[in-house]
Amino acid sequence: MEYRILDLRSVVEYVKSRPEAAARLDVAGPLEAREVSDGNLNAVFRVQEPGGARSVLIKQGLPYLRVAGEAWPLSQERADFEARSLARQHLAAPGLVPEPYWHDPEMAVNAMEDLRAHAVIRAPLIAGVRLESLGETIGAFLAATLYGSSDFALGGVERTRLAAQFGNVELCELTEALVLTEPFYPPPNRNDHLPALQDALDDLQADAGLRRRVAALRHRFMTCGQALLHGDLHTGSVMASPPDAQGHSDIRVIDSEFAFFGPMGFDIGLFLANLLLCAHAQAGHAPDAAERAARLTYLRRQMRACWETFQARFRQQMQGAVSAAWREPGFVGDLLLTVLRDAAGYAGCELIRRTVGFAHVLDYDSLEPEERRAQVGTRNLALGRTLIGSADVLHTYDDLDALAWAGM
Ligand code: ADP
Ligand code: SR1
Ligand code: MG
Ligand code: MG
Ligand code: MG
Structure with missing residues (x-):
């Protein structure tokens, strides 16, 4: 089928035309479609039987960035990378991603399990919902997907062959x-920031030591192909079912179109930074001081649980590594220290870019009045600089925890 952009009517016809759909829906009967797109890049539809008994999720890559329109063209190749990475995640971390149903490269479509009972976690976290297994689940996802695609699990030949399928250059x-x-350099760029942050941003961009460290992080991002990353693991890429009385919910990771072989600390740093962005924004979102303190305690605990689960599971899996060299005493500890330092550095970059870069986050952008937003933005920038500047002297997660939560 030749590529065409789907709409509410054609997506129903499209689903009916696919042989794989018959196992998921009554394709002979009427079907309804609803658009659920809310991300920067793609069009996403729910196609369901009347009353919603059964449904599928259809995600289509547009020939441009959804939020920018035709002025910002983008190839639809990203749908292929999402299909390949989702398939691998589903094998490595079953139950932690939606089940993939089919991939249609001509239409740049990925059809998958519709997580109808789930919600993207960013807004609930802002509102103080406590998902008690969040950090542990994301830590488990990271250990399974990162270890499972590394040299340690696959050996060099298979890892190299796999990496060749993930040239996600765009x-x-x-x-x-x-x-x-862009956040670290003056115009021309696509940055977007509050006028009140101009002085703090000028100061940040004038910091040659900071720019040098960011250049090193960028170089590692481009050259250090340790494992198949998710590539865009912010809190808008995680969905959860409503928590039960104990705060437990079913948690899934979505939207892996940015997948590529990179440094493991990038995925970890992005996730941790998004919990910090939420924590800082509580200065304007929490209704009172006691509730704010409780939300911060919760977020701090989830960050630690994420790292602790990741590192414990990664260590455990390394005992079965394919080469004895990877089981050399001390090696895994040394490796995990570089991952922790990378995570701190990339977390710093994420805090800064979500405050002054092109794509912000709801946690920050929804703060009112603007003076409050500027206070929180100043804090995001300061912590971002601290994390980037201190990453290479961290020794343990406690060091990172102390830096991240100083003064909160
Ligand atoms: P984008 O790449 O444009 O950010 P996403 O994959 O994040 O697209 O999807 C956009 C939105 O569609 C998500 O924020 C979520 O609300 C919804 N969504 C995505 N995948 C699923 C799914 N498997 N089940 C239910 N809703 C989903
Ligand atoms: C132009 S795309 C902006 C951001 O949206 C994606 O989800 C990634 O986070 C990207 O940086
Ligand atoms: Mg998304
Ligand atoms: Mg904006
Ligand atoms: Mg996306």
Whole structure:
């Protein structure tokens, strides 16, 4: 089928035309479609039986960036990278991603399990919902997907062959520009920031030591192909079912179109930074001081659980590594220290780019009045600089925890 952009009517016809759909829906009967797109890049539809008994999720890559329109063209190749990475994640971390149903490269479509009972976690976290298994689940996802695609699990030959399928140059270039370059340099760029942050931003951009460290992080991002990353693991890429009385919910990771072989600390740093962005924004979102303190305690605990689960599971899996060299005493500890330091550095970049770069986050952008937003933005920038500047002297997660939560 030749590529065409789907709409509410044609997506129903499209689903009916696919042989794989018959196992998921009554394709002979009427079907309804609803658009659920809310991300920067793609069009996403729910196609369901009347009353919603059964449904599928259809995600289509547009020939441009959804939020920018035709003025910002982008190839639809990203749908292929999402299909390949989702398939691998589903094998490595079953139950932690939606089940993939089919991939249609001509239409740049990925059809998958519709997580109808789930919600993207960013807004609930802002509102103080406590998902008690969040950090542990994301830590488990990271250990399974990162270890499972590394030299340690696959050996060099298979890892190299796999990496050759993930030349995701277009989306890597977006990250290199929007996360790891533009926020640190004066115009021309696509940055977007409050006028009140101009002085803090000028000061940040004038810091040659900071720019040098960011250049090193960017170079590692481009050259250090340790494992198959998710590539865009912010809190808008995680969905959860409503928590039960104990705060437990079913948690899934979505939207892996940025997948590529990169440094493991990038995925970890992005996730940790998004919990910090939420924590800082509580200065304006929490209804009172006691509730704010409780939300911060919760977020701090989730960050630690994420790292602790990741590192414990990664260590455990390394005992079965394919080469004895990877089981050399002390090696895994040394490796995990570089991952922790990378995570701190990339977390710093994420805090800064979500405050002054092209793509912000709801946690920050929804703060009112503007003076409050500027206070929180100043804090995001300061912590971002601290994390980037101190990453290489961290020794343990406690060091990172102390830096991240100083003064909160
Ligand atoms: P983008 O790449 O444009 O950010 P996403 O994959 O994040 O697209 O999807 C956009 C939105 O569609 C998500 O924020 C979520 O609300 C919804 N969505 C995506 N995948 C699923 C899914 N498997 N089940 C239910 N809703 C989903
Ligand atoms: C131009 S794309 C902006 C951001 O949206 C994606 O989800 C990535 O986070 C990217 O940096
Ligand atoms: Mg998304
Ligand atoms: Mg904006
Ligand atoms: Mg996406």
